[in-house]
Amino acid sequence: MAYGPDWFAVRGRVETRPWAAAVAAALREGFEAWRGLPIPGPERESAWTHHYFCDADGSALRFDPAGPDRHACTECGEVYAGEPWDGAWRTMTHNAVAAQAQRAALLLHLTPPPETRHQPEAAAVEGGRARAELERILGTYARDYLAYQPHGKAAGTGRVQPQSLDEAVWAIGLLRAARWSDGALSQETDRQVDRMAEAIIDLLRPQVGAVHNIHCWLLAALAECAARLGDTGLLTWCRDSDYGAEAQIRQGFHPEGLWYEINPHYHYYALTALLSYVEATGPGGLSEESAARLARAVAAPPLLAYADGRFPAYGDGWADCFVSGFAPLAEAAWTLLPAARPDVAPYHRPAGPSPLSLWYGASVPETTDPLPHRASVAALVFGPDDIQETPEPADDSFVWPGPGIALLRSPGVRLTVRSGPDAGWHDHRDKLAVDVRTATGWSSLDLGTSGYGAAFTSWMRSPVAHNTVTVGARPQPPHTGRIVGFSPRRVTAESAWDGHVLRRTITVHDHGWTDVLTLTLAGPDEIEWAFHGDGTFTTPSPAVPAVLDDADLGHTWLRDVRRLTVPGGLLQGTWHGVAGAPGLTLTFPEGFTAYAAAAPGNPNGRPLGVLVVRGHAAEASFHAEFTG
Structure with missing residues (x-):
């Protein structure tokens, strides 16, 4: 099969x-x-690779196969040692070994390289090395598999790997190599790989129980096991059960095609x-x-x-x-x-x-x-x-009602507004957020994430790291927003919870865009509007040093915070130091205070300037005009 x-x-x-x-x-x-990369044994557990990131700047640590106990940041050079970093190194090494098994299986099928085309003995040497490496890797894991003790804290339980997800990805690599080997393994190793596949089924099948990317991986690993063992019943279960592949695709992907x-x-x-x-x-x-x-x-x-x-x-x-x-x-x-x-x-x-x-x-x-x-x-x-x-494809605006995404384009700007269903654990609770790139090359990007075990990720998930608005000095709760109006140059999105109603209307022009955000709250409360972009936000108005220290909103990650003097709630400024930055004219409610600051984590490596406007009210409107 x-x-x-x-x-x-x-x-x-x-x-x-x-x-x-x-x-x-x-x-x-x-x-x-x-070739010959040592295989970490069952004596020490593997650990989550999301720990393999720097706390200070979120950059990945450098994986060195020869350095199981020393892990340096690829950006700042900070060195980490001990657990969980050593355990994450073991996880990455297991993945590297599985990758090597696939290289070996592939080389068994490729024609000899040109320089040895007429040297059968050279081709035989290459084939022998590939076969030996495949036998070593698959034989070692299959023999020792049950000696690795079940463990895991983040996403289920693994044996060789630290959770069911990593176990599945690793197992797929090994079993793909076995499937591609086409009889190159010894009879004993073949039998041991069968037993390993049976043990993988015992470990992973009980952990399938949701429509989620992790469970897609579990199904793929189980399908590899079933195909190897000729288990038609398991193959049918992988396809047609409540959380099988058919359900993952029908329920997991919006009709427009986005997960x-x-x-x-x-x-x-x-x-x-x-x-x-x-x-x-x-x-x-x-x-x-x-x-x-x-x-x-x-x-x-x-x-x-x-x-x-x-x-x-x-x-x-x-x-x-x-x-x-x-x-x-x-x-x-x-x-x-x-x-x-x-x-x-x-x-x-x-x-x-x-x-x-x-x-x-x-x-x-x-x-x-x-x-x-x-x-x-x-x-x-x-x-x-x-x-x-x-x-x-045509460079047009479009709306995807399923995921709640509207993308607007004009000669001067590409802008996206998002306000759809909650996306689960990976959602940053940032309904009505926008991201922008102008024809001049200036951008206001979503910052994304870093390794989940790194402190830096708390900044990237914080409200002030997103171009949206918060209510009550706390992040938005999980909820569903919606796109309520759309045309090729204009979109209106709405978000509501606990009696609060937020509405944002964006109109793109040939040389900029207009952004109007209104709030009608259940009662007077704290409101914070934020927007960031490439460069340092500057304004002709006087500014004085200030402190914003609400950790829940992400303020503690801001640097060079300045309180801006804005007479009559009319602010004008731009992002200095980056060519093509738009000018901003922002009108906001009387009694609100504006702040400018620098922030880390801009995906394109440029300085990131943040504008924050805060106040207390039951209703508020922010009218922003971006030009140039």
Whole structure:
């Protein structure tokens, strides 16, 4: 029952397509670089990789395979040692070993490199090394699997890995390598891998119980186990149970194609899991309706991207997400969803060098130089021989009522307003928030997230880090907002809870936009309006040093706070130090106070200037005119 790639076609690409030959060469180079990597044993537990981030600036720590007890920040150099960082290093090493198993399985199917084409003994040596590495890795894990003790605190329980999610991702990698090995394993290792698959089923199946990206990964791992063992009953359960693949797709994706957790990172994370599920089951693992919705999930997100290909980092999205980084998913879907084949071309605009992606955009250590084009195993194994250029989509405004997203475009600005259903744990509770990029290159971006174990993430999730409004000196509660009016140049969104009604109307013009936000509260309360952008916010009005210290709203992360003197509630200013910044004229209620400050975490690396207006009232209106 196990579904496998068309290896004859894969070898043909390597022989006839330079991009495929470059992928094969990078695979060989990476295989040699990682060959013999020690496998962390069951003596010490693994830990959450979200701990592998710097508390001070949110940057990732540097993974060094030779440094299990020393972990330096990639940005500031701060060194972390001990737990949980050592445990997170072990988790990353397990992932690196699983990646190496997949390299080995792939090399068993590729034609010899050009320099050894007429040297059978050299090709045999490469094949022998790949087979030995595959046997070592799969044999070691399969033999010792039950010696790893169940543990986990964040998202369920794993054995080798620190939670059910990481266990599933790791297991998929190993079982994919076993499935691709096509008889290369010894009989004893084959038997042991079967027993490991049975133990993985026992561990993961009871933990499936929600429509969520994590549970998509559990299903994909279980499908790999079922396909290996010939368990048709489990395959049917993975597809048709209350939280099976069909339910995940029907209930998890909005009709427009966006995953319910909204941000592009988790959208593609769920999509990667479901494509992994289809890879294990074959295209018949989904109904035609679900396959078509999965294809929409490939096609939809690029419509949200900025002109440079960056995705907005809504909620717990990662700020460095670009369309091209998810090209492997479109490549994989080209073969895995044959009845609803998505267009691959949008994921290669704009194209540029990128590191080799071993499967579907997964983040694993890689040492090879960037490749100029189609730098992924998914392209090599599943993508078309050549990409046919298709017309770029119309650069139009649109609204997606399901997720509550409206995107407005004019010659001068691209602006998005969000006010839809609550997105669960990864939602930043920022209904009515906007993100902006102007034709001049100035931007007001959503900051996204960092590693969840890092203190810096508390800033990125705070209300003042978002272009919206808070009531009662506390974050918004989980609730559902809605888009109540839309035209290509104008949108109105509404958000309401506890008797409070907030409404925001944005109109884009050829050279700017108008933003009107009104509040009608159940009773007088604290109100705070915030907006940030590239540069340092400056105004001709006098300013004096001030303190904003409400940790719940994120004020403690602000620097150089200044109270602005604004006669009559009419403020004028701009973001200094960045070319193309718009001018702002803001009218706000009498008695409110305006502050300017600097803040960290701008995704594009520029200075980030924040404007905050605070006061106490039962009703308020903020009228902002952005020009230039």
